[in-house]
Amino acid sequence: MRLSSGSSEALFPHCLEQVASRLEPSEEYLRTLELRAGEVIAALEKAVEQLGLSHVVKALELQGSLARDTWLPDDVDIDIFVLFDSRVSAEELRELTKRISERAAQELGAGLETRYASHPYYVLKLRDLEVEVVPAYRVPSPAQAVTPVDRTPFHTNYVREELSKNPALKRDIRVFKKLLKNLRIYGAETWVGGFSGYLAELLVIRYGGLQRLLREIASWKPGRVFIPPTEEALRFKGAPLVVLDPVDNRRNAAAAVTRDALLKLIAAARLVAQREDLLCCFLEPPRADLDESALREALAAKQFLFVKAESREGMPTDAFKGRLSRVQRKLKSKLEEEGFLVYRAKLLDLKAGPLIAVELDQEDLPPRKKHIGPPVWSANALSFLEKWVRARSPVFVEGERWVAVVPRKHRRASEVAAALLRAYKDFEWHTLDAESLLQHYTRPEDRREIYLWALGLEEWMLCFQ
Amino acid sequence: MRLSSGSSEALFPHCLEQVASRLEPSEEYLRTLELRAGEVIAALEKAVEQLGLSHVVKALELQGSLARDTWLPDDVDIDIFVLFDSRVSAEELRELTKRISERAAQELGAGLETRYASHPYYVLKLRDLEVEVVPAYRVPSPAQAVTPVDRTPFHTNYVREELSKNPALKRDIRVFKKLLKNLRIYGAETWVGGFSGYLAELLVIRYGGLQRLLREIASWKPGRVFIPPTEEALRFKGAPLVVLDPVDNRRNAAAAVTRDALLKLIAAARLVAQREDLLCCFLEPPRADLDESALREALAAKQFLFVKAESREGMPTDAFKGRLSRVQRKLKSKLEEEGFLVYRAKLLDLKAGPLIAVELDQEDLPPRKKHIGPPVWSANALSFLEKWVRARSPVFVEGERWVAVVPRKHRRASEVAAALLRAYKDFEWHTLDAESLLQHYTRPEDRREIYLWALGLEEWMLCFQ
Structure with a gap:
């Protein structure tokens, strides 16, 4: 009953109702997750107490899309924030979180892994689930945030409050996130340059529903969208998209959105405006399965340049991929400067490690x-x-x-790449030919990513076949 | 003595004096030519009389650079104008000139050939000399010209008068013409797009000498030169160069000058301004002799496209070359549109017929x-x-x-050319490969032209070696 009640929108067409209901987590799964999160929080609380850290750890809170009930079933993050007193130093904060996580892992019989975004965080690996333990400062207001994640609790509160007024929007948020995901523009990381989960939530809330939001997007032009259209927003003139953060209007919540990602969303919204049924297809497009012989054929017939990097000294994943995506853009413009026509260039985010993939018009340039x-x-x-x-x-x-x-100094694309990459001394570079590529990337999901890319295929485009 | 007296310029440097003196025709040669011209005029007069045409032929006059004493020794034209009463029809004018020329040829024991520029004219082929017999109307003023050549007698009078005031300018005109010739921008024909002899004369007269003229040219910018800078000249705004015709200021005497030709002249003038001695070298540059093996090597190593046309129905030479040079430009832009990088494209004016020559970055484009x-x-x-x-x-x-x-539809340059040229039905097109090119163009002077072009060489540039 929840689906059709309370929405400020006209009813979803039938196909969209179906997609939305498949994106809705089951009550049972939701309860399981909440239960597990509760167990982890209890273990962390116990660890804080046992380590005598109650005076510096102000709270342990479930955050992220689970806390806001806006997560996608196949993409659930359990984020537990350890909120510290702001007098704790950055170094202490990391060290203490590590100790707390270690003890909680012991208690829960879980594995523990350190990962890095802007700062290190810890992943408790339970049998069937991963829980992220994120250290942050408890600050009195978002304006006083020390690290970027200190704002998260305020974001959660804001979104929860808005959604409590109009719970039907949760459905629209899930559908919008799924659309962004299928368009491959979901995520604020530099190598994606897309829309964060929080931004997706803000947009749906702002326009009171998915369908109105999509109609708005269809009329957007990069660099001309200011939400809300105030003096404050105009300060960000020059950004492709400006969406003021409601909890801190000195911040553009859409700062990460690249022009390309925005244009792709506008393009999709325009197409949906023309042919409504496309939306349902974009959300559940035909699946293109890995076809090994077609993959080999594409690799043989087209001119690709694949470059893999290894970080010399364990750079945090986020920073690593961020730098690689800048190198990828630099490589593209260098190749163009040398006279190649670059059809496409992308950083593929594969399980076995990120891969710079470039398609060129030709392998050798004229002499x-x-x-x-x-x-x-x-x-x-x-x-x-x-x-x-x-x-x-x-x-x-x-x-x-x-x-x-x-x-010409360099005639081969691989020579141009080698000459450029030599300057990046923090990495070890490997130019892969088709054969070594297939040997290196053995996991089916990685091969499928490479296959889609080599064919120049994104599944949502199969909706036009 | 004539060289250093009367010039409004500072003295020529020594090397320039030498060049200039070599461009000065000997008194003996001049007398010979005047004598021969006189004989031909006498024969033509006799023919007019015998044919009873005295009432329609108003005058027989020596015109052109010989009449103005501004010709180059290796480039002498003897132009004799048959000036008709303007009531004669265009058809009659052609027919009568033909009959007059035939009879004079008989009288002189000369051969006769018909050639075409804007209109047909007749060439008397004496043993060692060719004389052009050009029909025109005698009109009371240049404004009443019916055919373009009707203005020529007025041009001749104007230049003679100016030069009689300052005879030293003849030397400067000869040197300037030689410079234009070596830069390959001498001639107002469409396929040259350069400076006519008359325009060269006007410019030297206007600035009172070569050196001042070159200093002026070094400061020119295409589209910003109006000579004189009057209202009348501004009417030609948009032309690369505007030089009002002093005998008819409704006419831009520089209308034929292309932006490219003008830029080349400006470039040369700038270089001379920087290094004075270059001028002498530009005027007598090292000669690059035909080197058959280097020619074959260049043809083998670079990517050329050579296209020869035959006119299906004897189009006048000027019109033929004019159309070919338009086809050449069209071919260049078509190749670029298809994805080729065109290094250079030119209509080579060879003895065995004009040849479209294109140098490309590559023969085949990617698939x-x-x-x-x-x-x-x-x-x-x-x-x-x-x-x-x-x-x-x-x-x-x-x-x-x-x-x-x-x-791609077409991958080979020759296919792109063939597809384009098929549309020009007045011509028969032959795409020549290196071998058939060498078989077709057997005259040493033609081969030398092809050789220079294939090497990307113009002799005046050897001055920089």
Whole structure:
């Protein structure tokens, strides 16, 4: 009954109701998760007490999409925040969280892993579930946040309050998140450059429902969206999308959204505006299964450049992928500068490690290239002419500039890549050919990702077949 | 003595004096030519009389650079104008000139050839000399010109008058013409797009000498030169260069000058401003002799496209070359549109016939290309996606547009050319490979032209070696 009551929107079409109901977690699963979260919190509380840390640990709280009841069934995070007194140093905070987590892991018979985003956090590995233990400062207001995650409890409170007024929006948020996920623009990490879960929630809340939100998005233009359209929002002029954080309006909650990700969402919204049924397909598109022979065929027929990096000294995952995605963009523009036509370039986030994947028009460039020289009015024309005429290169005036046709330094894409990557000394680089790629990435889910990419396929596009 | 007296310029440097003196025709040669011209005029006069045409032929006059004493020794034209009463029809004018020329040829024991520029003219082929017999109307003022050549007698009078005031300018005009010739921008024909002899004369006269002219040119910018800077000249705004015709200021005497030709002249003038001695070298650059093995090597190592045309029905030479040079530009942009990088493209004016020569970065393009689709806001996005997803092409958003990577229709430059040229039905097209090119162009001077072009060489640039 929950689905059709209370929504401020017109009823979902039938297919959308079905998608939404499949995204709704079962009461049973929800209870299980809450129970497990409760157990972990109890174990952590016990650890805090036993370690005599009650005076610095102000609270232990369930946060994230589970706390807000906006999570996707196949994508559940149990985030437990350990909220410290703000007088604790950053180093102590990390050290104490580690000790608390270790003791709780012992108590629960769980494994423990350290991971890194902007800061380290700890993952308790229970039999069937992972629980993230995230250290943060308890601050009196979001404006006083010391680390980025200190704002999270305020976000949770805000969203919970809004959703308590209109619980039907939870359904719309889940559907919107699923759409973003299928469009591959879900996540604020640099290598995704997409929409965070919190931003998705804000947008659905702001427009009071998915369908109105999508209609709005269909009319957006990058750089012209200011939500709300106030003086404060205009301070972020230049960003593709501006959505003020309601808990701290000095912050653009959409700062991570790239122009490309935004354009993709606008494009999808426009298509849905034209053909409503597409939305249901985008949410549950046909599945393209891994076809090994088609994968090999694509790798043989097209011109790819695959580069894998290893961090020399265990860089935190987030920072590592962030840097790799910057290297990927740099590599793309370098290849273009050298004369390659880059069809596509992406950082693939694979289980066996991130992979820079580039599709080019060709593997080898012609032996020579046009070298644009100084304008004819420039005093440098003389030395340009001396240099290139002596080198026996054709020289001529084109437009207002001297131009020479000169031998190319690098003709192979892999050489251009090698020359560029040598400068990044924190990484060890491996250029992989098709064969070594297939040998390295053996997991079916990684191979399927590579397969989709090699075909230039995203499943939501199969809706147009 | 003539060289250093009367010039409004500072003295030429020594090397320039030498060049200039070598461009000065000997008194003996001049007398010979005047004598021969006189003989031909006498024969033509006799023919006019015998044919009873004295009432329609108003005058027979020596015109052109010989009449103005501004010709280059290796480039002498003897132009004799048959000036008709303007009541004679265009057809009669041609017919009567033909009959007059035939009779004079008989009288002189000369051969006769018909050639075409804007109109047919006749060439008397004496043993060692060719004389052009050009029909025109005698009109009371240049404004009343019926054919373009009707203005020529007025041009001749104007230049002669100016030069009689300052005879030293003849030397400067010869040197300037030689410079234009070596820069390969001498001639107002469409396929040259350069400076006519008359325009060269006007410019030297206007600035009172070569050195001042070159200093002026070094400060020119295309589209900003109006000579003189009057209201009348501003009417030609948009032309790269505007030089009002002093005998008819409704006419831009520089209308034929292309932006490229002008930029080349500006570039050369700038270089001379920086290094004075270059001017002497530009005027007498090292000669690059035909090197057959280097020619074969260049043809083998670089990617050329050579296209020769035959006119199906004897089109006049000027019109033929004019159309070919337009086809050449069209071919260049078509190749670029298809994805080739065109280094250079030119219509080579060879003795055995004009040849379109194109240098490309590569012979074959990659099998696929980026196909830019509609903006994401366009209603056409849907059909674009349907089309290309069904065709199994990678599709993605780039910038604000949908893009697909699609198979190429034509991969070979010669295929692109063939597809384009098929539309020009007045010509028969031959795409020549290196071997058939060398078989077809057997004259050493043609081979030398091809050799220079294949190397990307113009001799004046050897001055920078």
